[in-house]
Amino acid sequence: MEITNMENFLEYYGKIRQRTNRLIAVIPPKYMDWAYKPGKFTIADIIRHIAAMERYMFAENVLGKPCIYSGCGKELADGYDNVIHYFNEKHEESLTIFKRLSDEDLQRKCLTPGNAPITVWKWLRAMTEHEIHHRAQLYIYLNLLDVKTPPMFGLSSEEVIQNSQLK
Template sequence: MQINNIESFLEYYSKIKNRTRKLFDYVPPEHIEWTYQEGKFSIGDIIRHLATIERYMYAETVQYKPSLYNGCGTTYAKGYDEVIMFYNTLNKESMDIFSKLKIEDLNNKCKTPGGIDITIWKWLRAMVEHEVHHRGQLYLYLSILKVKTPPIFGLTSEEVILNSE
């Protein structure tokens, strides 16, 4: 899928972000820093990572600037409410930056932190894939904690089977 229009992309991306954001409502506040294994991202780390990578890597590089990503630890935000507010604040900053992209920008190349030149629309597409990847991690973490989460598109796998011929 090629991105030809920043407005339609941002509308689509907002829907992706909202599905991730909905999942935050199911995170037990006392488990915001829970992780399945020491040294791995906690739930809060994942949420902070989504915020910081979007704002400080993707939003910087599409402006032809170097990445400013510097991790996702509790120094950015600590505690459930602060983590969610941090995520929302950085997402708004990122969306403001992305909304200024012109069609010619989408077809220009920016430099990734790995030193690779990539077409900006492809870089934005990678950002969506990155978001979805970490949303999947959040679903898994919550499953391990035995938190019942809603199906992402309305039906569970079992309900789709029941409704199929």
């Protein structure tokens, strides 16, 4: 899907973030520092990572600037409330940048951290894929912890089956 209209993209991206926020809202604070094994991202690391990559890689790159991502550790935000605040604050900063982009800006090139040129609209699409990827990790983590998670699009698989009319 080619992104040709910034207003439409921002509306779409807002829906992506709403689904991520619904999932983050069910995370029990006691599990923020949990990881499935030592050395892997914790739940809080994943949330900080989504936020920091959005702001310090994707947003910087679409401005024509180099990536300034430096990780996703506790030094950015520690504790449930601080992590959620950081997540929302970096998103608002990123949106301020994205809202300044014109439809024409979507067609110009920017450089990825690997110095590969990419069309801005493709980089923004990659940003949404990045968030979705990490949201899926959060779903798996929470399922491993037996935390009830919200269905992605309003119905669970079981509810879709129950509502289906087999012919």
